[in-house]
Amino acid sequence: MSQVTNTTSDWKLPSPRKVGILTLILAESALFTIFVVAYVFYIGKSLNPPYPHQVLEFPWLGSIALFGSSGTIIAAERCLRSGNSKGFLIWWGLTLALGIYFVFFTATEWWKLIMVDGLTIATNTFGTSFFSLVGLHLFHVLVGLVLLSAVFVAAARKKIHSDHHEHVEVISYYWHFVDCIWIVVLTVVYIISVRATYG
């Protein structure tokens, strides 16, 4: 069976999985940059209401859940590394639950924006740039949830052990990245743009 890596004891090269996920994160960062720039560009440029300061509320609960999930995934990794597979399952499940809560939270926020405030993607440039940026982030959260659930199901069936440490780590890199993007989105959307003046 042929090897993919040429690594031997005195010739060490980085792990393909880790370099791969870091490169993917680089590409995703470029994608998000364009959407963030578009959002920033359109701050204060909407021709008609609703404007950000009228409808946006700071998403405390959702953000706490998402940032917290970055901590729980680290705890899960620690458990896996020390061979505590029960602890891993609990922490990993908690991460999954926090991620699902974030999606639920965003869903309620969007329901209010669309049904109560009448802000859709077609309403004004704020709506267009808001839903596309937050939606792109939400899409990445959903992809992360698929990955998290796959590992959770495997772990529940006792298929995950310390050999899979690196697989799990790759998913956690992605999840941390989704978190970091949320910091940028929070700053740009919920802190900066709600202070902009319109009209």
Added chain:
Amino acid sequence: MSQDIIIEDNYRLPPPEKIGREPGSFTSVIQGLVFTVDHKKLGLMYIASGLLFFVIAGSLASLMRIQLMVPDNTFLPPDVYNRAFTMHGTTMVFLVGMPIIFGFANYLVPLMIGARDMAFPRMNAFGFWVFFFSGLLLYFSYLGAPGIYGAGSAPDVGWFAYSPLTSKAFSRGHSTDYWTMSLLLGGIGSVSTSINILVTIFCCRCKGMTLGKMPLFVWLNLVMVFLVILALPCLSACQIMLSLDRYLGGTFFDTQAGGSAVLWQHFFWIFGHPEVYVLIMPAFAIASEVIPVFSRKPIFGYPVMVAASISIAFLSLGVWAHHMLTIGMSALGNTFFVISTLLVAIPTGIKIFNWLGTMYGGKLRMELPMLFCIMFLFQFLVAGLTGVMLAIAPFNWQLSDSYFVVAHFHYILIGGLLFTIFAGIYYWYPKAFGRMLDKRLGMAHLVFFTIGFHVTFLPQHFLGFLGMPRRIYTYQADRGWDLWNFVSTVGVVFQAIGILFLVANLIYSYVRGKKAGNDPWDAWTLEWATTSPPQDYNFAELPEVKSRRPLWDAKHPNDPDWKHE
């Protein structure tokens, strides 16, 4: 430790005969192509499909040249002409340039770094098939785009699709959507292949091959995939935004609803300019392998070549608005982009001098790969100089969107990229198929194509000076453009004959070509250390490297390179 991280990425299907097919039969050949995860087969498939799309897009270009041959011509109606230049541009960039350079990288990078395959072989196959279907999707627009009201056919908005041409009001039917979806899909394929190449280079090098000992081909492809990874997602973002505008009523680029058409231009060129360097880096990569081998000297200034490539890549991320000098930016904006663009000339000039320095005092062997590379040096110099001219803002205001620009970038992409691709084909064909390409047919190809290329594109500089805008489907007789347009079209005939010689050569030499042996050019990089064509596993025993020219070391044990490096 890392012995355990291996294997499952490299899963191979059982050979065709074990799943009930006759080996060598048509179905088993097709099955081999569809199921393969071998980097060499995928590399050749990339190049072959790139050449196929090249013939299609070249035919579209010939139709356009026939239309422009004489004034007031009615050969192509205006709407068909618009589709022709849009499809020509999109195809040449995304379905010819990108796949061929990915093909070369796919085939050669693992061989040159002494690896058995790419880091993620199945993702490699994924990347190829996504690219291939994105091409089919683009061309399916000719049939599928006339939606329910019969509006639209193939995309007709130009390859950079400026807003508001792409809005629902001006582009009815689905033609623009085929363009958008095809590029979105192709972008996914390009990024996944690039990630794969990058990981392969960082994680799969054979023992002793430090970054400083990699062949320049590998270095330049590393720089190229970095640019793809940074630039292509910007294009994907553009396409997502455009789709939101067209389908969900978004207002990104709708000026009447507060959007901005200029924003599209910025976003597109943030992708578009690095893309130019994505396409030219592999040209540098091939020249940097061919020129030393045929000058019988190691490359002159290896570290400087690497540094120059990295600085070109870095600078290329900050020059995009020189495509937009006529939109009325502030003086500061214009100045910034003029200066950053002019800076690119410095590392590029360093490269040209390094290739000349490699040839200087060398024992030149004027074989076909070398001849194509020498043509590349001359033509790329012309292209670079017209680029410097266009970077000067006042000059640009005069000639932006004229045939001068068309001539400039065709000198880059044909005179630069395509000529080195030809050099690469003549250089590595013996490795891929075990037979040399025929010399006389190759010379005919070189002579006809070079003459045709210059006869077609040199007069287009003059047409630009005479004020002929690009993308017009016809012109009046009193403009003074007749002669040069006629000459330009005549050149196409020579180019077409040249390409016919190439195709004939590829087929003829596959059957009748002289046997090549493992190392027909007496070269120095690892791909020549294995059989021609290489086995599935590339190397029976993984090589170990001590210098930048491992085969020189093997051939000259008394005077190996590593004693001097």
